[in-house]
Amino acid sequence: MPPTQHLTAWEDPATRRAWTKLVICAIACQILWPVAWMGLLAWYVVMSITWTLWFFFVPMLYSFYRAFLQPRYIIGAFRTRRLLRHYPWQVHETPESGVGNIPGVRAGYTWLRFPDPEAPGQLVTMVMHSHVRSVWWGGRLGRRATPERKAQVREIWFAGDPRFAAVIAAPGPRRLYVIHQLSSYNWAIPAEAAGATPQALDRARRAGVHVPDPHSAASGTPGM
Structure with missing residues (x-):
């Protein structure tokens, strides 16, 4: 059962730990996905004359998509915290x-x-x-x-x-x-x-x- 004794969800230590993991993951991925995309793009350019390019094309597109999408994860994390600070579970x-x-x-x-x-x-x-x-x-x-x-x-x-x-x-x-x-x-x-x-x-x-x-x-x- 959730910690109903707290006036807000944020007062619960387990909730704060869950949010900390959420925001760390969101920020880390904001760094890692662009790096992955740039790395795959560089490899794609270097290897573009070989058959191996097909192995990198789809991962490159997906990493670009995630790099573009990642700011929404960060926005969502901070919206989460504001709601948890004002409402109980x-x-x-x-x-x-x-x-x-x-x-x-x-x-x-x-x-x-x-x-x-x-x-x-x-x-x-x-x-x-x-x-x-x-x-x-x-x-x-x-x-x-x-x-x-x-x-x-x-x-x-x-x-x-x-x-x-x-x-x-x-x-x-x-x-x-x-x-x-x-x-x-x-x-x-x-x-x-x-x-x-x-x-x-x-x-x-x-x-x-x-x-x-x-x-x-x-x-x-x-x-x-």
């Missing part, structure tokens, strides 16, 4: 989930549903919009997942607000992943913010989510 046993096949979710995208914290009995759908770190989750939440894989996500740790953004994790915590509403990290106002209290909006803002100013919302003045 909760446990959700076998939450409703799937891959595509519901209105509003594109084919191939993994989704989960969590309870609305201010509307008991109502569920909020959250979609894994980014494929960064989502492959592991998608392979265990879809209908085609084997029983052994499904068992790994039967219990999901959750720190956040499903109307905005949250960190989900396998018990431990492991496999930290930021799942969020599509508008939560751009300047559009999330539709889910309409029924949120000023306290919930303020907490989400402090956790790094772009939502209306809770003080303006309380006074009826449009937020910035």
Whole structure:
């Protein structure tokens, strides 16, 4: 079970260790993938007149792709920390989930549903919009997942607000992943913010989510 005695997930030492591993890996790969790409490119140029170039072409393209993608891992790591600093861990046993096949979710995208914290009995759908770190989750939440894989996500740790953004994790915590509403990290106002209290909006803002100013919302003045 998660450390529910803590006011926020960040107060748990195991959570801080998991995040430290996450950010170290993200920063190290930001260095290693470009180096790998440059090395493979140099080798490709040197060996371009031989048949061995085909062994380097695909790894070279993949390392270039990862070097280009890696900054998103770093951004995700620091979004993770902000959310963990403001929300406690909760446990959700076998939450409703799937891959595509519901209105509003594109084919191939993994989704989960969590309870609305201010509307008991109502569920909020959250979609894994980014494929960064989502492959592991998608392979265990879809209908085609084997029983052994499904068992790994039967219990999901959750720190956040499903109307905005949250960190989900396998018990431990492991496999930290930021799942969020599509508008939560751009300047559009999330539709889910309409029924949120000023306290919930303020907490989400402090956790790094772009939502209306809770003080303006309380006074009826449009937020910035």
